Amino acid sequence: MKPKGFIGAIGDDLPSLIPIFIGLLIFFAVFLNTYNTYKQNTAVYDIQQEAISIASVMKEEPLISDYSQFARSCNMVNTTANWNAFLVPLDINTSVQDDLQITKENLSENVINIDGNIYSCYDLEEFTSLSGEKYSIVYMFPITMQKNLHSIPARLYITVWS
C-alpha cells in the first residue's frame, strides 16, 4: 500500500529539482561566457605581443640605410601571424604632416618608394584589400631612414591581423 502523499521516487523530490536545474543553467551560462571572453582576449593579446616582437626585429637597426636592409629585416621576422610592415614619411614640419592624412585608400601612394623599391614587407594591394578580419592591430614607431643621402625620420607601421 502506498504511503499517503507519496508520488514516486522522483516525484517526491520534484520541488528540490527546480533549484538544481536553475543552478546548472546559471553555471553553464556563466562558464560559456567566461570561456568566450578568455578566448577572445587571448587572441587579442597574442596579436599585440606578436606586433611588439615584429617591431623589435624591424627596429633592431636604428637607421634603415637602404631597401636591401629593410628587406633583410622583413625576412628576419619569424612569426605565424598575418602581418605587414611599411614606411611612411614623417616630415619634421608638422604642418606638412597635418596635410598628409593616411588612409587605407591612399596608403599605396604614401608608402616610401625609392627608385621603384616600395618600403613594404608584403604586397600593399593585398593588405589594403583586406576586410572583415576578426582582430587587427596597428602599431606605429618613429624611425630614421636614409633617403637621397639624408638621414630623415619616417614612420614605421606594423600591422598584425587574424
Place this chain on the structure above:
Amino acid sequence: MIDLILFVNKRKGQAAMMDSLFFLTIIVTLCVMLFKFSATYGDRIDLATSNLYFKEYSNSVLRTVFYSEIPLDFSLDINSAKEIDYLMIAVKEDFFSDGKIGNSDINDLQLIPGDIAKFNLYHTIKATMHPMPNYDYVFYLHNDSDLKFSFFLIKITNFEQQGAIQQGYRVQYTMNSEEPYGYYLCNPFEYADVRNLVSQANKVTSSSTPLRFYVGATEKQLTATFAIWPATTAIQDANLTTSAMSCEKISDEVV
C-alpha cells in the same frame, strides 16, 4: 526504530530541498568567481603590453633624434637646405662654445642664427610625437656634471573646465578648441621639481640615455630623457609657469 524510519521518510522531501538550495548557493558563488575572473582577465597583460609599446615608442623617439639630420637653417626642409648636419652633432657643437644650447635663454627660442640647433631639436621632437596627439611629453637634457638642465621641452594638452563646480557632481573638462596644445621651454630649478610635476600624470613611460658633451676641453656628462603620458588635466599652464619650473610658452612664430 520503526518510528525513526517513519520520521525520516516523512521529511525526505525537505532534506532534498535543503540540499538543492545548498547546491544553488555553491553554484552562485562559483559563478561570481568566474564573472570576476572574466571581467579582470588580461588586465595585467593588457597593461604590460601597453607599457611595452610606449617604452618602445619612447626609445624610438630618442633614437630618431640621435640619428636624424637637420637643415642648418629655419626652413625645416632638408632637401632645399644649403647645409645639413646630424641633429645631435649640431647640438653638441652649439654646446661646445659656452656650455649652453642656443644663444637665447634656456626657456626661450628665437629665430636667430644662434638658435638653429635648438629650433631643429624642438621641431624634430615635436614631429616624432605629432602622430600621437592624445599624449603629452617632456624631453630634456640634464647636465649631470653641474646638476642643471641644458634643454627642457614640455608639451601639454590644454583643457578647460565646463561649467561651475557643483557639490556631488564630477567636474567636466574639454579640450581647448582654440589652442589645443601648448609647447613650453623651461628652466627647472632642480630635478625634484621635474619629478614632482611629472608624477602628477599617470602611466608615465620614459627612456633615458647618457651622452658625452664637451665645453672646450672639459667633458660634461648629460642625460637625455624622454617621457610620455596620456594627456591629463593635472598638468596645465598653471603648473608650468611657477617659479620652480620657469616655463615660457614657445611663441607662435616658431610653433
